Amino acid sequence: xxxxxxxxIKNLQKHYIVGEETIKALNGIDLSVKKGEFLAIMGTSxxxxxxxxxxLGCLDLPTEGDYFLDGENIKSLxxxxxxxxxxxxxxFVFQSYNLLPRTSALENxxxxxxxxxxxxxxxxxxxxxxxxxxxxxxxxxxxxxxxxSGGQQQRVAIARSMVNSPVVIFADEATGNLDTRTSYEIMAxxxxxxxxxxxxxxxxxxxxxxxxxxxxxxxxDGQIIKDRIIENSKNALEALSQVNENKxxxxx
Amino acid sequence: xxxxxLIKIALAAIIxxxxxxxxxxxxxxxxxxxxxxxxAIGYGSNASIRETISSMxxxxxxxxxxxxxxxxxxxxxxxSPTLFAEDVTFLKNNSTLTxxxxxxxxxxxxIVYGSNNWPTTVYSGNEDYPFIKKYEIATxxxxxxxxxxxxxxxxLVGQTVIENIFSDDEDxxxxxxRFNNIPFKVIGTLKEKGDxxxxxxxxxxxxxxxxxxxxxxxxxxFLRAIVISAKSEDQITETSAxxxxxxxxxxxxxxxxxxxxxxxxxxxxxxxxxxxSEMMLVLLGSIAAISLVVGGIGIMNIMYVSVTxxxxxxxxxxAIGGKGxxxxxQFLLEAMLLSVLGGVIGVxxxxxxxxxxxxxxxxxxxxxxxxxxxxxxxxTFIGIFxxxxxxxxxxxxxxxxxxxxx
Numbered sequence: 001x002x003x004x005x006x007x008x009i010k011n012l013q014k015h016y017i018v019g020e021e022t023i024k025a026l027n028g029i030d031l032s033v034k035k036g037e038f039l040a041i042m043g044t045s046x047x048x049x050x051x052x053x054x055x056l057g058c059l060d061l062p063t064e065g066d067y068f069l070d071g072e073n074i075k076s077l078x079x080x081x082x083x084x085x086x087x088x089x090x091x092f093v094f095q096s097y098n099l100l101p102r103t104s105a106l107e108n109x110x111x112x113x114x115x116x117x118x119x120x121x122x123x124x125x126x127x128x129x130x131x132x133x134x135x136x137x138x139x140x141x142x143x144x145x146x147x148x149s150g151g152q153q154q155r156v157a158i159a160r161s162m163v164n165s166p167v168v169i170f171a172d173e174a175t176g177n178l179d180t181r182t183s184y185e186i187m188a189x190x191x192x193x194x195x196x197x198x199x200x201x202x203x204x205x206x207x208x209x210x211x212x213x214x215x216x217x218x219x220x221d222g223q224i225i226k227d228r229i230i231e232n233s234k235n236a237l238e239a240l241s242q243v244n245e246n247k248x249x250x251x252x
Numbered sequence: 253x254x255x256x257x258l259i260k261i262a263l264a265a266i267i268x269x270x271x272x273x274x275x276x277x278x279x280x281x282x283x284x285x286x287x288x289x290x291x292a293i294g295y296g297s298n299a300s301i302r303e304t305i306s307s308m309x310x311x312x313x314x315x316x317x318x319x320x321x322x323x324x325x326x327x328x329x330x331x332s333p334t335l336f337a338e339d340v341t342f343l344k345n346n347s348t349l350t351x352x353x354x355x356x357x358x359x360x361x362x363i364v365y366g367s368n369n370w371p372t373t374v375y376s377g378n379e380d381y382p383f384i385k386k387y388e389i390a391t392x393x394x395x396x397x398x399x400x401x402x403x404x405x406x407x408l409v410g411q412t413v414i415e416n417i418f419s420d421d422e423d424x425x426x427x428x429x430r431f432n433n434i435p436f437k438v439i440g441t442l443k444e445k446g447d448x449x450x451x452x453x454x455x456x457x458x459x460x461x462x463x464x465x466x467x468x469x470x471x472x473x474f475l476r477a478i479v480i481s482a483k484s485e486d487q488i489t490e491t492s493a494x495x496x497x498x499x500x501x502x503x504x505x506x507x508x509x510x511x512x513x514x515x516x517x518x519x520x521x522x523x524x525x526x527x528x529s530e531m532m533l534v535l536l537g538s539i540a541a542i543s544l545v546v547g548g549i550g551i552m553n554i555m556y557v558s559v560t561x562x563x564x565x566x567x568x569x570x571a572i573g574g575k576g577x578x579x580x581x582q583f584l585l586e587a588m589l590l591s592v593l594g595g596v597i598g599v600x601x602x603x604x605x606x607x608x609x610x611x612x613x614x615x616x617x618x619x620x621x622x623x624x625x626x627x628x629x630x631x632t633f634i635g636i637f638x639x640x641x642x643x644x645x646x647x648x649x650x651x652x653x654x655x656x657x658x
Contacts (some may be wrong), residue, residue: 028568053583054652059570059651059652060652079575079576080575080576081571083573083574083575084573086571086572086573087572087573087574088573092571092572094568094655098564098565098567098655100565100568101268103264103268107264111572112572113575114257114261114572115569115572115574115575115578116574117254160572186372220344232303
């Protein structure tokens with residue numbers, strides 16, 4: 001079961017035509033992600049990692065090549081079918097949280113289930129509450145998004161990404177707007193989710209953050225230049241306690 | 253997405269921006285209130301005109317002389333001598349569909365009694381005249397056939413005249429009043445009728461035999477009009493046709509000649525005044541409708557701003573599974589809700605302002621279900637029409653770009 005292939009892409013190409021020039025944003029990518037993996041997609045800006053994430057997240061279609069998500073070939077789907085896939089199989093966490101302003105945490109987490117007509121009102125509320133408990137926001141369900149700190153907002157966003165029990169969560173620079181301490185807290189949360197079996201694809205350009213994952217895939221100029229398994233990935237909770245110790249040292 | 257959830261989302265968005273939503277709705281509120289109250293005033297005056305005309309008797313038929321041209325100068329209808337007492341006799345002898353026929357003659361003058369005087373109008377006819385014109389006798393009697401034949405100087409007086417020339421405890425019957433210097437003996441009084449819609453006091457009059465008025469007062473041989481009461485309201489059209497035929501016969505008109513008289517029924521009067529008040533109604537209604545359209549443009553404007561402002565929200569909704577049609581429905585419903593909520597407030601405000609007009613100005617108003625329904629339909633239409641384009645724009649956004657929107 002653990003070896004089930006969630007993502008499988010073969011010779012993936014994405015071309016953009018700018019003027020008369022064809023830019024190959026992705027140039028022949030092969031990647032396979034199995035259930036339970038914690039993957040960091042790394043690279044400098046312009047390396048193609050965002051383009052890949054858009055395709056993996058079913059927001060965009062490849063120019064050439066096949067993409068199988070949970071056994072389904074994405075290439076043959078239309079706009080509405082892609083929306084259904086995103087709704088039922090994927091979770092997204094963004095750099096800038098993207099919560100609805102002046103809306104409670106609970107309502108924000110309920111949002112993906114609102115677009116699924118098969119989920120009843122009671123079921124929706126229950127799932128959202130469970131997701132918020134799982135990210136440690138049990139006491140803040142009724143708080144409005146704009147009354148929360150960045151870290152709390154990102155936790156709400158993570159709860160929202162997992163509320164529909166997705167096959168994979170995509171996080172796009174999810175710690176980019178947070179300070180080191182809060183970043184580690186969020187990474188600890190991701191590690192905890194991963195320990196419970198959640199497959200996570202984490203896009204980042206910070207090597208420091210990538211160290212918390214189990215596999216690093218590095219991009220340059222639309223190609224994978226490095227794909228390695230991290231044997232002894234750092235534990236975010238330990239890193240967090242070290243940060244706290246350092247902080248204590250500075251506090252005379 | 254379930255419809256009820258859509259409504260919740262749209263309502264939440266409206267409540268989130270209370271002040272903006274209220275200001276947006278204000279255009280629709282004012283528009284609907286204007287439509288409701290304008291139509292209420294229009295319908296009210298229309299209904300009141302109809303009531304007045306009907307109270308004159310719906311089986312009443314008026315025959316007046318047709319206006320005539322002499323040497324290219326239109327003489328108007330009162331100066332045309334085409335209707336005579338003989339016509340009345342001829343109609344009486346030959347008509348089968350009429351109940352009562354009377355000549356009519358009227359004119360204004362000054363009444364003098366003792367030291368009091370008062371300007372008024374004298375109406376005159378035969379003994380059937382009060383019946384045809386729905387005048388009722390309060391005290392005394394109507395003039396007799398003999399008095400008509402001899403052009404007796406007798407009259408009945410209306411309540412306004414009584415108030416102005418007689419003292420409070422004085423019985424007018426038996427007194428002699430002078431109208432344009434001709435002495436008239438008062439033989440009866442008329443019951444109060446009140447003002448009609450056109451503000452005319454229907455009690456400011458005296459009633460006398462037509463012979464007296466024609467020969468002694470105005471020295472005129474032709475009639476102002478012939479008034480006829482048809483046997484049945486349903487046969488008004490047939491009765492008018494019969495009168496027309498008989499009068500042509502009486503006037504010995506050839507087929508090629510036009511009628512030298514005009515027949516008017518109350519129905520025609522109603523429809524004539526009706527068309528005037530309908531014109532007013534359309535005028536008032538369209539001014540109000542313009543304000544509704546302006547309100548609609550306000551909604552469109554705000555929805556546009558809203559779509560731009562909430563581009564990231566739209567991107568997020570798409571990323572987590574919202575389809576284009578979900579986004580379209582959401583924004584369309586938001587525009588419709590704004591518009592319909594504005595409509596509800598507008599209807600209430602319209603009803604309130606109509607009753608203020610009724611109480612403060614004394615104008616007759618009539619709020620009809622039709623005008624309420626009309627405004628509601630119009631509001632919904634405006635919501636859809638002006639909400640469509642911004643909603644369409646929102647639903648066509650590319651989620652990748654929308655998510656990156658700053």
